[in-house]
Amino acid sequence: MYLSENLETPVWGEYEVAVCGGGIAGISAALAAARQGKKTVLLEQQYLLGGLATAGLVTIYLPLCDGMGRQISFGIAEELLRLSIRDGAEARYPENWLENKGTRTECDPRFQVQFNPHLFAIHAEALLLREGVDLLYGTRVTDVRVEDSYIRCLFVENKSGRGAFLVRSVVDATGDCDVALRAGAPTETFLAGNKLSSWYYSLGKDGYRLNLQDWVDPPAGEAEKGPSPKDRRFDGLEAKSLTEQTVLSHRSVYHDFLRKRKEDPSYVPTCLPSIPQVRMTRKLRGKCELSEADSHRHCESSVGMVSNWRSRGPVYEVPFEALFCPEIRNLLCAGRCISTDQSLWNILRVIPCCAVTGEAAGTAAAMTDDLPRLSVSELQKRLRQRGVVLHEKDLPPPRAGEGPCPAEALEK
Ligand SMILES: Cc1cc2nc3c(=O)[nH]c(=O)nc-3n(C[C@H](O)[C@H](O)[C@H](O)COP(=O)(O)OP(=O)(O)OC[C@H]3O[C@@H](n4cnc5c(N)ncnc54)[C@H](O)[C@@H]3O)c2cc1C
Structure with a gap:
């Protein structure tokens, strides 16, 4: 319509x-x-x-x-x-x-x-x-x-x-x-599509740092339903797919936080990207x-x-x-x-x-x-x-x- x-x-x-x-x-x-x-x-x-x-x-x-x-x-x-x-x-x-x-x-x-x-x-x-x-x-x-x-x-x-x-x-x-x-x-x-990235800043015992990462699986015991998005590719051009890509990258940051928090109780994410991390x-x-x-x-x-x-x-x-x-x-x-x-x-x-x-x-x-x-x-x-x-x-x-x-x- x-x-x-x-x-x-x-x-x-x-x-x-x-x-x-x-x-x-x-x-x-x-x-x-x-x-x-x-x-x-x-x-x-x-x-x-x-x-x-x-x-x-x-x-x-x-x-x-x-x-x-x-x-x-x-x-x-x-x-x-x-x-x-x-x-x-x-x-x-x-x-x-x-x-x-x-x-x-x-x-x-x-x-x-x-x-x-x-x-x-x-x-x-x-x-x-x-x-x-x-x-x-x-x-x-x-x-x-x-x-x-x-x-x-x-x-x-x-x-x-x-x-x-x-x-x-x-x-x-x-x-x-x-x-x-x-x-x-x-x-x-x-043509090949973009892989999921979830770069973010954090603060912990190692100080303030940039974490350069793609998809991070949930730590043991926190398994999620559905296939891992590791092999997914995104075109970066369509609103729904960009939203999904963003939601997944936020989840990936959370998984990384859970993993690192186990080693370092002071660990916190301090900054998330405010636009989607798309390459081509x-x-x-x-x-x-x-x-x-x-x-x-x-x-x-x-x-x-x-x-x-x-x-x-x-x-x-x-x-x-x-x-x-x-x-x-x-x-x-x-x-x-x-x-x-x-x-x-x-x-x-x-x-x-x-x-x-x-x-x-x-x-x-x-x-x-x-x-x-x-x-x-x-x-x-x-x-x-x-x-x-x-x-x-x-x-x-x-x-x-x-x-x-x-x-x-x-x-x-
Ligand atoms: C995960 C990841 C890792 C990367 N690693 C590196 C690295 O280590 N080093 C490196 O040099 N490069 C890296 N790159 C690539 C690099 O960051 C970007 O390709 C580059 O910064 C792109 O610059 P740009 O000005 O062409 O586009 P963009 O940075 O995409 O800027 C486009 C701007 O236009 C605005 N805009 C879009 N549409 C409209 C519109 N219709 N009206 C008004 N404004 C609009 C956007 O808000 C944005 O500010 C990486 C990229 C990604 C995703």
């Missing part, structure tokens, strides 16, 4: 750049667009910036380096890493890298940190406001109006009701391609798809580089064409929903990559509302001016005494 609504929607504002979603990609995109001098709004459905990295308690900023002593991701990716530990890191402090020693063995830490989610969200918020971004919390983008292949208006809902923003260009940083889907852009879902959901099918085979391949239209958090060595130059599709001419995607193939998606979804693609998308959105006609060399010039290194060939040569990591030391 369908009901029709007769809606008159008030226009709440007009923006040169509208960024939808305030995770790492959205923060980076809004920052980049505002720094290009454009009137920029960031629309976020939560009351906190950072998305999975803060509200989702995924507080490990994975490496900016290739694990061979070379920094690969620069610009806002590095700025946010440093911002995330402005008041100190919780773990994995990148001393090794910062002291210019390079990281060349399996045991050496790569340039990564574990940060405090609350402090990072507060600092990111202050930074965006300082840079002139208009921030609107509690605001969900629900629909778009497309005219002649351009998004002309975003419809939103929040405590004030339903409103519209007139927009010149749009960055979809929702993580799930919500805006691209609404606009009719080609998208694709993650829906992504753009852009003009080009990045794949594993692109490692170390020169890409003429590169907008930044990312490394591979799962193995030392690979370096990917991200093509501008992975951020948009010709069908919607003023829409870019950033973060975990850019155009990649199914297997590299798991590499490109992580925090540093989201910052790299966010900065590129925000800069491009500030330059034009007709992306297929954008001068990529001008975009690259602007990114370079902000400190982004675009090509592997432009990286400084290895420091004296440093060579590539020996093959036997590479992660499998």
Whole structure:
């Protein structure tokens, strides 16, 4: 059954750049667009910036380096890493890298940190406001109006009701391609599905800590009815399934609590994620798809580089064409929903990559509302001016005494 609504929607504002979603990609995109001098709004459905990295308690900023002593991701990716530990890191402090020693063995830490989610969200918020971004919390983008292949208006809902923003260009940083889907852009879902995760913070005799875990079975004597969700997979896109996934992850935290409480009477969970912990959901099918085979391949239209958090060595130059599709001419995607193939998606979804693609998308959105006609060399010039290194060939040569990591030391 369908009901029709007769809606008159008030226009709440007009923006040169509208960024939808305030995770790492959205923060980076809004920052980049505002720094290009454009009137920029960031629309976020939560009351906190950072998305999975803060509200989702995924507080490990994975490496900016290739694990061979070379920094690969620069610009806002590095700025946010440093911002995330402005008041100190919780773990994995990148001393090794910062002291210019390079990281060349399996045991050496790569340039990564574990940060405090609350402090990072507060600092990111202050930074965006300082840079002139208009921030609107509690605001969900629900629909778009497309005219002649351009998004002309975003419809939103929040405590004030339903409103519209007139927009010149749009960055979809929702993580799930919500805006691209609404606009009719080609998208694709993650075929393998997400396993259940239940990361949470706790306090106990070992202090304050982040627990990184998937499903935890109930302790002996607390058995529950039904099959274990260990082997279940979730698409992260459907309300009922997201609710079930969330309920199961809460149960998993409780099971973990029961187990640890037996050993440590002081043990308590202190913070649960306030958004579902989903990895890959829906992504753009852009003009080009990045794949594993692109490692170390020169890409003429590169907008930044990312490394591979799962193995030392690979370096990917991200093509501008992975951020948009010709069908919607003023829409870019950033973060975990850019155009990649199914297997590299798991590499490109992580925090540093989201910052790299966010900065590129925000800069491009500030330059034009007709992306297929954008001068990529001008975009690259602007990114370079902000400190982004675009090509592997432009990286400084290895420091004296440093060579590539020996093959036997590479992660499998
Ligand atoms: C269990 C788990 C472990 C992980 N481990 C790591 C790790 O160790 N290190 C690492 O670097 N990465 C890790 N990741 C991946 C990483 O955290 C995320 O992929 C990354 O933070 C995604 O950033 P994003 O900005 O693209 O999207 P998100 O963080 O998903 O942000 C999207 C934002 O958009 C908002 N939004 C969504 N829809 C709308 C809408 N319609 N209107 C308005 N706002 C909207 C959301 O509220 C959210 O704030 C992990 C992920 C998971 C789930």
